[in-house]
Amino acid sequence: xxxxxxxxxxxxxxxxxxxxxxxxxxxxxxxxxxxxxxxxxxxxxxxxxxxxxxxxxxxxxxxxxxxxxxxxxxxxxxxxxxxxxxxxxxxxxxxxxxxxxxxxxxxxxxxxxxxxxxxxxxxxxxxxxxxxxxxxxxxxxxxxxxxxxxxxxxxxxxxxxxxxxxxxxxxxxxxxxxxxxxxxxxxxxxxxxxxxxxxxxxxxxxxxxxxxxxxxxxxxxxxxxxxxxxxxxxxxxxxxxxxxxxxxxxxxxxxxxxxxxxxxxxxxxxxxxxxxxxxxxxxxxxxxxxxxxxxxxxxxxxxxxxxxxxxxxxxxxxxxxxxxxxxxxxxxxxxxxxxxxxxxxxxxxxxxxxxxxxxx
Amino acid sequence: xxxxxxxxxxxxxxxxxxxxxxxxxxxxxxxxxxxxxxxxxxxxxxxxxxxxxxxxxxxxxxxxxxxxxxxxxxxxxxxxxxxxxxxxxxxxxxxxxxxxxxxxxxxxxxxxxxxxxxxxxxxxxxxxxxxxxxxxxxxxxxxxxxxxxxxxxxxxxxxxxxxxxxxxxxxxxxxxxxxxxxxxxxxxxxxxxxxxxxxxxxxxxxxxxxxxxxxxxxxxxxxxxxxxxxxxxxxxxxxxxxxxxxxxxxxxxxxxxxxxxxxxxxxxxxxxxxxxxxxxxxxxxxxxxxxxxxxxxxxxxxxxxxxxxxxxxxxxxxxxxxxxxxxxxxxxxxxxxxxxxxxxxxxxxxxxxxxxxxxx
Numbered sequence: 001x002x003x004x005x006x007x008x009x010x011x012x013x014x015x016x017x018x019x020x021x022x023x024x025x026x027x028x029x030x031x032x033x034x035x036x037x038x039x040x041x042x043x044x045x046x047x048x049x050x051x052x053x054x055x056x057x058x059x060x061x062x063x064x065x066x067x068x069x070x071x072x073x074x075x076x077x078x079x080x081x082x083x084x085x086x087x088x089x090x091x092x093x094x095x096x097x098x099x100x101x102x103x104x105x106x107x108x109x110x111x112x113x114x115x116x117x118x119x120x121x122x123x124x125x126x127x128x129x130x131x132x133x134x135x136x137x138x139x140x141x142x143x144x145x146x147x148x149x150x151x152x153x154x155x156x157x158x159x160x161x162x163x164x165x166x167x168x169x170x171x172x173x174x175x176x177x178x179x180x181x182x183x184x185x186x187x188x189x190x191x192x193x194x195x196x197x198x199x200x201x202x203x204x205x206x207x208x209x210x211x212x213x214x215x216x217x218x219x220x221x222x223x224x225x226x227x228x229x230x231x232x233x234x235x236x237x238x239x240x241x242x243x244x245x246x247x248x249x250x251x252x253x254x255x256x257x258x259x260x261x262x263x264x265x266x267x268x269x270x271x272x273x274x275x276x277x278x279x280x281x282x283x284x285x286x287x288x289x290x291x292x293x294x295x296x297x298x299x300x301x302x303x304x305x306x307x308x309x310x311x312x313x314x315x316x317x318x319x320x321x322x323x324x325x326x327x328x329x330x331x332x333x334x335x336x337x338x339x340x341x342x343x344x345x346x347x348x349x350x351x352x353x354x355x356x357x358x359x360x
Numbered sequence: 361x362x363x364x365x366x367x368x369x370x371x372x373x374x375x376x377x378x379x380x381x382x383x384x385x386x387x388x389x390x391x392x393x394x395x396x397x398x399x400x401x402x403x404x405x406x407x408x409x410x411x412x413x414x415x416x417x418x419x420x421x422x423x424x425x426x427x428x429x430x431x432x433x434x435x436x437x438x439x440x441x442x443x444x445x446x447x448x449x450x451x452x453x454x455x456x457x458x459x460x461x462x463x464x465x466x467x468x469x470x471x472x473x474x475x476x477x478x479x480x481x482x483x484x485x486x487x488x489x490x491x492x493x494x495x496x497x498x499x500x501x502x503x504x505x506x507x508x509x510x511x512x513x514x515x516x517x518x519x520x521x522x523x524x525x526x527x528x529x530x531x532x533x534x535x536x537x538x539x540x541x542x543x544x545x546x547x548x549x550x551x552x553x554x555x556x557x558x559x560x561x562x563x564x565x566x567x568x569x570x571x572x573x574x575x576x577x578x579x580x581x582x583x584x585x586x587x588x589x590x591x592x593x594x595x596x597x598x599x600x601x602x603x604x605x606x607x608x609x610x611x612x613x614x615x616x617x618x619x620x621x622x623x624x625x626x627x628x629x630x631x632x633x634x635x636x637x638x639x640x641x642x643x644x645x646x647x648x649x650x651x652x653x654x655x656x657x658x659x660x661x662x663x664x665x666x667x668x669x670x671x672x673x674x675x676x677x678x679x680x681x682x683x684x685x686x687x688x689x690x691x692x693x694x695x696x697x698x699x700x701x702x703x704x705x706x707x708x709x710x711x712x713x714x715x716x717x718x719x720x
Contacts, residue, residue, distance in 0.1 A: 059622035060420065118712055120480065120513070124640035127633060153480070154707040216707060235711035262419035263623065269630035273487060280484035284699035287706075297706070305714055338720045339644035345716035346647075346657070347514040347576060351595035352478055353713075354665055356705035360698045 028257060031065040033091035038078040038099060040197065041071045043219055045282065049150040049244055049275040050094040056267035065260060067092065078196075081247065086142050091252040094149060097245050098179035106325045108180040109333055110135050110146055112242040114312040116333070119151040119241035119276060121340040126243070129336045134329045143250045147268040150244040150275030153283075155236035156220065157300050158213030159229035161204065164300065167307040176200055176212035181238025187311035197223060204228040213238070217286035218279060226295040233300045237308050244275065388617060391425040393451035398438040398459060400557065401431045403579055405642065409510040409604055409635040410454040416627035425620060427452065438556075441607065446502050451612040454509065457605050458539035466685045468540040469693055470495050470506055472602040474672040476693070479511040479601035479636060481700040486603075489696045494689045503610045507628040510604040510635030513643075515596035516580065517660050518573030519589035521564065524660065527667040536560055536572035541598025547671035557583060564588040573598070577646035578639060586655040593660045597668050604635065
């Protein structure tokens, strides 16, 4: 805060009168931001990323800079956050950017693309590769500045009423899927639809859909899907990792002091680590409970993976032809991922494989 | 800062005179900390963690709180940082805690133990399990508060002058190894020694040692070890991940305002993400260069892994018997790791394996 602003807000009389008072004088302006989440209160890890961010910012500024977190629908609908940011009616949001692939497929790079990078690789691309730089450019017309703020890790491949024997079982399947994976599943004959979390259970029970994907054990358990569709497949090839993101209206961000910008950036980084740690810490117990309650854990057959991989590359070739924003980011993303997968499987992969086979 | 302190430091005249000046008034006290790193300037990713932390703190406080980063030896020797913190002669340090397993083996939990958790699992234990809580208790007598600040990921299993055919090749081998792994290697007949980074090359060249481990491609390339010991094995079962840590003198930390404590914590979290991202982003190109310059990449034979795994469990059983601090933390660490490896291999492991086999 500039001195004149300090004097204006505290009042010179206040400064003088307060000379013996223990109240803390803050150098920065009071800021109040509203954060619209695309997630409901019940999904504690997802909305938790925003809550951790808000807590961090408040603590680092002694409560001068506060962010109020609003669950999906409170301020704007779950899928209305990009419009609200673009218009400047909210200052920030917490979302899974691939929800907006209908506006532009390139939104998905900020979250997950089928057969894309795993969580560590994506984080490396974001922080040390060109990820954030390219996305900043892409988001400019939307008045959005984005920061990574959580990653679910590799997700589960969903709940199915019937066992999957081969890729033919997907032909004609009605499946709930959020995000970009539906575009690839369509090439396998899947009729995909996005249904809000709260309605998935009854849609499966009634047979309106045959299958659904959601996240992983911790979130899936809350929905009780194993009771109506017990076959639980892994992995979600459409979400080898899924980043959740902090969106900030560019004007709101640029209006901050350098100190506040730095505090916001690091508050988001901390939430990025903490949110992924929550998923990793909570998933094992949830998986155990799901299995004890009847979930049948299975790996997707290789022919399903192969057909989906091929279909994903067809989708990307089509997008490279018709979407220049996609093409530019995809070129960099692919190069980075290719290099990662020449290294990751060696030390990291062989170590994990060995450990997974031990009696610990 | 309390108002009276503000008045004392800025001076009432200054407040009045400054009413039209653009200078920023800061609410917090000026703080100067010295950070002693256990790493040399040449290891950019390792000392970089401290530099990123210092930059973050300075930016979030408008330069009021500065941390000066000193490379190993500048203030105290590389392995002298714990003593210096305990005595309060420095405010903070950046190190690999397993260097201090000679003081107490439990230091290693804050960094790496053989056949321990991978990077994501360890981070989950630290932030969402009992990791940081248990370590805070352990470190109390050392006047240390620790925060995770970087992880190298799974490391490479080192450089060998001769090919490894079986575990028998380790018997009598003279090997440079930092940290705790030497304790396990001793059970395989290895004569282990810790040699500073700068002297490893000549020790290998002269045949004083037969093999050395260091970190991974990015750091190893700088030492040029492939020129004298071309066999490059993976993985380092003694470092399935290795966390580097921020140590803070407890009195210095507890003397901070709540705002500064929060800023320090988040500055470290950001550096934790960024440092790991740097390793992940930089290792692939370094590996390629090492191979093009003659490094022979090989996986450690299974009988080596099995013998080392068995030896590690013997070492841990001995430590459980004689070191209560170890026993307490190991019980929690093992439980957490066991649960992790019941989940990690499914979605995450199967996804990575599939991707590693594709032509990307």
